[in-house]
Amino acid sequence: MTGEKQQGRQETAAPAIELKGISKAFGPVQANRDISLSVAKGTIHGIVGENGAGKSTLMSILYGFYKADAGEIYINGQRTPIPDSQAAIAAGIGMVFQHFKLVENFTVLENVVLGAEDGALLRPSLAKARKTLVQLAHEYELEVDPDAVIEELSVGHQQRVEILKALYRSADILILDEPTGVLTPSEADHLFRILKNLRAQGKTIILITHKLREIMEATDTVSVMRQGQMTATMKTRDTSPQKLAELMVGRKVLLRVDKKPAKPGKPVLRVENLRLTDSAGVERLKGISFEVRAGEILGIAGVAGNGQSELLDVLGGISPAEGRITLHDRPLPLAGRHANGQARRSDGIAHVPEDRQRLGLIMDFMAWENMCFGYHNDPKYNKGPLMMDNPAILDDTAEKMQRFDIRPPNPRLRAESFSGGNQQKLVLAREIERNPEVLLVGQPTRGVDIGAIEFIHQQIVALRDAGKAILLVSVELEEILSLTDRVAVMFDGRIMGERITSETDEKELGLMMAGVSGEAA
Amino acid sequence: MDKMPRWADVFLVPFINLILAFVVSGLVVLAIGENPFKAIWIMISGSLGSTSGIGYTLYYATNYMFTGLAVAVAFHARLFNIGGEGQAAVAGIGTALVLLAFDWPYWWLAMPFAIIGAAVFGAAWAFIPAYLQAKRGSHIVITTIMFNFIGAALMGFLLNGILKNPDTQNAETVAFPKGAHLPTVHEVLSPLGINFAKSAPLNVSFLLALACAVGVWFLLWRTRLGYQIRAFGQSETAARYAGIDAVKITVITMLISGALAGMLSINVVMGEQGRLIKEFVEGAGFVGIAVALMGRSHPFGIVLASLLFGMLTQGGFELMWDMPAISREMVLVIQALIILFTGALDNMVRDPVERLFLRMRKRKG
Numbered sequence: 001m002t003g004e005k006q007q008g009r010q011e012t013a014a015p016a017i018e019l020k021g022i023s024k025a026f027g028p029v030q031a032n033r034d035i036s037l038s039v040a041k042g043t044i045h046g047i048v049g050e051n052g053a054g055k056s057t058l059m060s061i062l063y064g065f066y067k068a069d070a071g072e073i074y075i076n077g078q079r080t081p082i083p084d085s086q087a088a089i090a091a092g093i094g095m096v097f098q099h100f101k102l103v104e105n106f107t108v109l110e111n112v113v114l115g116a117e118d119g120a121l122l123r124p125s126l127a128k129a130r131k132t133l134v135q136l137a138h139e140y141e142l143e144v145d146p147d148a149v150i151e152e153l154s155v156g157h158q159q160r161v162e163i164l165k166a167l168y169r170s171a172d173i174l175i176l177d178e179p180t181g182v183l184t185p186s187e188a189d190h191l192f193r194i195l196k197n198l199r200a201q202g203k204t205i206i207l208i209t210h211k212l213r214e215i216m217e218a219t220d221t222v223s224v225m226r227q228g229q230m231t232a233t234m235k236t237r238d239t240s241p242q243k244l245a246e247l248m249v250g251r252k253v254l255l256r257v258d259k260k261p262a263k264p265g266k267p268v269l270r271v272e273n274l275r276l277t278d279s280a281g282v283e284r285l286k287g288i289s290f291e292v293r294a295g296e297i298l299g300i301a302g303v304a305g306n307g308q309s310e311l312l313d314v315l316g317g318i319s320p321a322e323g324r325i326t327l328h329d330r331p332l333p334l335a336g337r338h339a340n341g342q343a344r345r346s347d348g349i350a351h352v353p354e355d356r357q358r359l360g361l362i363m364d365f366m367a368w369e370n371m372c373f374g375y376h377n378d379p380k381y382n383k384g385p386l387m388m389d390n391p392a393i394l395d396d397t398a399e400k401m402q403r404f405d406i407r408p409p410n411p412r413l414r415a416e417s418f419s420g421g422n423q424q425k426l427v428l429a430r431e432i433e434r435n436p437e438v439l440l441v442g443q444p445t446r447g448v449d450i451g452a453i454e455f456i457h458q459q460i461v462a463l464r465d466a467g468k469a470i471l472l473v474s475v476e477l478e479e480i481l482s483l484t485d486r487v488a489v490m491f492d493g494r495i496m497g498e499r500i501t502s503e504t505d506e507k508e509l510g511l512m513m514a515g516v517s518g519e520a521a
Numbered sequence: 522m523d524k525m526p527r528w529a530d531v532f533l534v535p536f537i538n539l540i541l542a543f544v545v546s547g548l549v550v551l552a553i554g555e556n557p558f559k560a561i562w563i564m565i566s567g568s569l570g571s572t573s574g575i576g577y578t579l580y581y582a583t584n585y586m587f588t589g590l591a592v593a594v595a596f597h598a599r600l601f602n603i604g605g606e607g608q609a610a611v612a613g614i615g616t617a618l619v620l621l622a623f624d625w626p627y628w629w630l631a632m633p634f635a636i637i638g639a640a641v642f643g644a645a646w647a648f649i650p651a652y653l654q655a656k657r658g659s660h661i662v663i664t665t666i667m668f669n670f671i672g673a674a675l676m677g678f679l680l681n682g683i684l685k686n687p688d689t690q691n692a693e694t695v696a697f698p699k700g701a702h703l704p705t706v707h708e709v710l711s712p713l714g715i716n717f718a719k720s721a722p723l724n725v726s727f728l729l730a731l732a733c734a735v736g737v738w739f740l741l742w743r744t745r746l747g748y749q750i751r752a753f754g755q756s757e758t759a760a761r762y763a764g765i766d767a768v769k770i771t772v773i774t775m776l777i778s779g780a781l782a783g784m785l786s787i788n789v790v791m792g793e794q795g796r797l798i799k800e801f802v803e804g805a806g807f808v809g810i811a812v813a814l815m816g817r818s819h820p821f822g823i824v825l826a827s828l829l830f831g832m833l834t835q836g837g838f839e840l841m842w843d844m845p846a847i848s849r850e851m852v853l854v855i856q857a858l859i860i861l862f863t864g865a866l867d868n869m870v871r872d873p874v875e876r877l878f879l880r881m882r883k884r885k886g
Contacts, residue, residue, distance in 0.1 A: 172707075318761055341764025351762070359762040360753045369748070374763035376748055386744045 013205065014077030014344065016041040016173055016204035017062070017481040022071035024057055031057040033228040035071070039221070041175075044195055044205045046215040046236065049225030050248055050449035051420050055208050058225070059175050063086040063095045075173070086389025087319075091173075098178040100158050102150045108161050109133065109146040112168050129168060136167050140197045141190070153306070156187035165309035174198065175206045180214060184303045185477065185510035192218045213478070224248055249450045259461045262485040265294035268469035269315075269349075269438045276310050284310040285321065286493040292438065292469040297460065299484030300473040303513055307493040308473045309354055312442045315471070316351035317344035318359075327438065345374060350431035352424075354473065360427040361415045368397040368411040369507030371430050403454065404429040421452030427454060432463055439463055442473045457483055477506055491515045525878035531822065535815060535863060537870045539829075542862035546855040555846050567839025568832040574839070576706055576721020581805075582831030583723070583788045586730040588809025589827055590737050591782035593818040597741055598774040599754040604650060604665030605782040606806025607672030608643040612783025613790045614679060616643030617797035622768040631701040635791050636729070636784070643783020644776040646672060651775030655768040661775075669806070680799045692799040703792040726788035728828075733781060734820040740777070750774050782806060808834075808856075814864035826863075833859065 015038045024032040031054045049055045060066045062073065064082040073080055075091045082088050088095075102111050109126055112133065115184045117125045130146055137143045144153070144160050153161070159179060166174055176195075180188040195205050195218060207219060215222050216236060223233040224247040232247050246252055269292040276285040284307050292298045300308050314321040320335035327347055333339040344351070353359035361370050372381045372393045382394075383389040397411040404425045406418070415423060424444065431439065441460065445453040460483065464470050474480050480487055481501060488498045489512035496512040547557035568578045588605040594600035602608075619638035625631035650664035681690035706723040710716075731841075741747040753760040753770045760767065789801045812830055816822030837852035862870075 316762065317764060340766070341762055343764065345764065353762055360755065360759070362752055362759050364755050365752070373752065373759070376745055376752075379598050382733070384746060386746065388743065388745050388748055390743070 014041075015039055015074075017206075018074035018077070019058075019062070020072045020074070022058065022061060023070045024066060024068050025060060028227050032061070032068070032487065035228075035230045036223075037230060037233065039204055039205050039222060041076075042199055043220040044199055044204045044207060044218055046207045046209065046219035046222040047225060048208075048210060048212065048215055048222060048244055048248060050210070050451075053225040053248070053448070054228040055225055056177065059095070059177060059206070059208060062088065063093060063175065072485055084463070089169050089171070092171055093173045093175065094163075094171025094177060096159065096162040096166065096174065096176045098181060100162055102158060102161060104151040105149060106455060107147050107149055108144050108153070108164075110425055111150060111161055112146075112165050116169055116499055117393050125481060132168055132470060133164060136164060139201065140167075140194055141193060142167075144466070153184045154187075155303075156190065159183070159191065160194070172202075173204045173206070175208070177208045178210070179207070179208065180211065182304050183474070184514050185506065186514050188214070211478075212244050215244065216241060219407050226250055234407075245450055251451075257457045257461060257482045259483075262296045262464065264296040264468060264485070266406075267291040268294050268328060269471065270324075270326045270329075271315075272324040274311070274325070275316060276314055276319065276321040276416075278305075278310070284493050285314070286374055288323070288490075288493075290495060290498070292471050294469050295464055295467045296472040296485045297464050297483060299480040299486050299487040300471065300490055301477060301480045301509055301513060302475065302490035304475045306490045308475075308490055309442070309494075311490070312351070312354060312473055314438055315344075315349065315440050316353070317341045317349075341374060342377065345434075348437035349440065350434050350436035350438070351440040352427050352431050352442060352444060354446070356423055356427050361423060363416040364414060365424060366412050366414050367401065367406075367418070370395045370415050370426055371397040371400060371411070373430070375430070389489065398431055400429040401426075403433075404459075419449070420447040421449045424448050424456065428459060435466075435468075437468060439468060439470045440473075441470065443475065444472070445474075445476070445479060477509060480509070481506065489513055525875050529874060529878060531817070533872050534867070534874055535826075537874070538862045538867065539817075539859065541870070542855075542859040545862070546858050549851070549854060549858075550847070553846050553851070555844055558841060560844060560847070562628035563840050563843050564832070564836030567843075568836040569720065572716070573721050574835060576718055576723040577835040577838075578828070578831040579706075579727055580722045580724075580788070580793070580831070581834040582827040583727045584805040584813045585808055585827035585830045586824060587732060587784040587788070588782050588806050589812030589816060589823040590733055590809075590820060591778045592809045592813035593816065593820070593823055594737055594741070594750075594781060595778040596813060596818050597747075597754045597756070598750045598770060600651075600654070600771065600774060600778075600849045601662050602647065602665055602723075602775065602778045602782075603662055603810065604647060604672075604779075604806070605785075605809045606670050606802050606804070607665070607669035608779040608782040609785040609802045609806050610669075610672045610676050612639040612643035612779075613786040613797050613801055614676070615639045615783065616786040617684065617694050617697075619702045620791060621694065623677040624698045626703040627700055628703050631698075632703065632787070632791070635701070635787055639737055639783040639786045640780035643781070643786075643796075644779040647775040647779025647782070648772065651772045652732045654775075655771040657837045673800075676799050680797065683864075684797065684885050686796070694797040696796045697791070701791065702795060705792075722793040724788065724792035726784075726792045729784065729787060731824070733784060734824050737781070738820040746773065782809070811856075811860040811864055812862070814867075829859075830856075 017039045019035055019037045022032050022035040035058060047055050057066065059067045062082065064085040064087050068084065073082055080091050082091065103114065109129055113125050113129045133146050142160050142164055144157050150158060150161065179191060183191060198205060209215060219236045221233065222236050224231050224244060226248060271360055272289050274285050274288040277283050288311060290298065302308055310319065313319040317340045323334060325332045325334060333345060357363055364372065375381065381389055381393050394411050399448065401409045401411060406422050406425045406429065415426065418426065444460065445455050448456065460470060472484055485503045486498065487501050487509065489496045489509055491513060492515065496517050550557040550560045568574050588609065591605050592602055615638035616635045619635045620631060646668060650661050650668055653659040653664050654661040677692060684694050686693055686695040703724040703726065706721055707717045707719045741751060749765050749770055752763065753765055753767065757767065785802065785805055790797050794801060808830055812823055812826040816826040833856050840847050841849055841852060
């Protein structure tokens, strides 16, 4: 007994997590290659890397979702095989996923207890959990009403429930996967306060993110992954965002968009008092008005789920709405037979949707079949009234793939075989090359690697400089600030205010994103 | 990168499925005290061993091609048309009405009109479920199944009523005019000096089925309508983004599907029976689902799967004849096992084969 205790004491110096030579392949793809990592106890460790660099795979191995082909995991100095997530929980590892794993119509308490019940009867477990929850809330600023139903909570609170779930299972090591993607800046700040409190109590935290600002702000040490390998680990205070970005991409990158001042012309797209009520009877757009001028990029900022998606759907002809939209002073139909994607396209409105995998592309179709998607009625893609001109589409696709540097440049490859960045370039190539009057762009760089982001931003700016009107919806404030000329902030289906991008900052926009109304500039 | 070569996807996996199905069927045959090898030999020789056997096999295969193509076209739009049985039955009424309307002098004159009659009636029977799905959201699986029953009831009503041949006890129409008789394989081949069994019901509808297979391929992969059908089937949300009209595509696809199922009546009603008999479809509409599954909804695969199921049907009848211990139900069990292995348990074989190919590739690379 004493021997064991002594060993335990020695181990407090050992790192909380130590990975040695982890490798994992999915078929021909080597997702993790000989990765070694050591995270000291009581620290916040950041892991950055582009999409597909292998971050998620590595964490899934650590949480027992995947089995590594080779390598060992040491928890607190002890070799710990993790064959499944039960073993991970037993080893004191908790995970907060990007997409929450909560039962929507259960209460906070029920969600916390789910899977960790003490016996067949629920009551004692719930009573115990309630006590623990109060205690945890007090200790870490994790206040949530235990009896609130999940679907009625804000996203930030739902995330706290996820953290509580992990802590309730007495996790000492907490892994957070892209935790701020859905949060307002102030919610994100609160999250980081929570994480720092947890660190103060000796918990170890791994933070996976692609936002370099958060790494700089919240972490003690940071590791960079690229192409399945751990390319560098360093103290956060010894590095800079620029350096991290270079390590991620493997070359110098422009973090700021290089663009000339806009020369706005006449208003092209005018939206007046747009209203939309969804099938559940919830009003999603509550009287939206704005205009987009020729030769400018209007940004729509806001936390995800405040009506931006619905706005894009209405403008793109996907959902019907009430109100008035004019294009060059000509009203567009908002409901009925003539309000559809085909009509919008022939009016010269191109749409790069937020969700390229569900809307913008057909994942099972080959690149060339996707390149005419939406424009399949265009005579240049057709032979006679019935047949499509497949060779012409193939040629057209090959040409566009070359111009947009889409790799691999094979028009016969299925969309699902391309990386996120190249999928996005497929959609952009299709929409931008139509030379539209108005380009609607939703989350153009979501899940896109830094190298491709640069290119995509350049293409959007080039279209602006050609005198076209661009409406850009993005939840990334950095993107809004660096790319747009004017910005409107949406909150709860309304526009809280409009600003000239160069005359505002993250703080002011952040307040408006949280629902504090800003007088129109 | 694809997980395995195309030939493995198209041929190897179905072949392994088939072998497994035969092994399990063999065990079943063994369990009832018969020799499985003998049973298999009877099925093969019964379906391919004589011109008569081949004639029957291809006759059944013709039916399955029509119904299989019907299921496949709908499936490309993610519509599960279970109603081939009813659509074919109602199409039989269309065929019969056309053929009874005139004293047709030549079969080649009668056939195009009979095809139109069958297509219109088959499509009409598919239209109502399609419309309900597109406009009201009533699930097409439920409605097409219900329309199978309504179709059967309608057949019973008409064939015991105004369409009934007053000279018999049976629920059937009077015989079609002699001129409307479709040439059988015997009649086509004997002038060429090839002697094909006179009893075989195989007729020129077989060529119509092959033409339909080519037509379906052309429709799906060469026309704009086919492009929209496939896009709609792959992703309804993406189709809405592209401005593809969901109602239009749903209805048109189901019309085509119903018309294809209706072609079965050309083969059976016009080609074989020469009059409309109440239960002429005999489950071919349901077999079409299995055929489409096994053929992976591709016309070429469907032609091959139809040949297999034609063999199974014909071989199954021979088996019942030659092995008294094997009843009609036993034959159904064997067919069901094949459907089970090729359709429902497909992934059981597919995943290990995929992994095998990946491992082989890795070793090479």
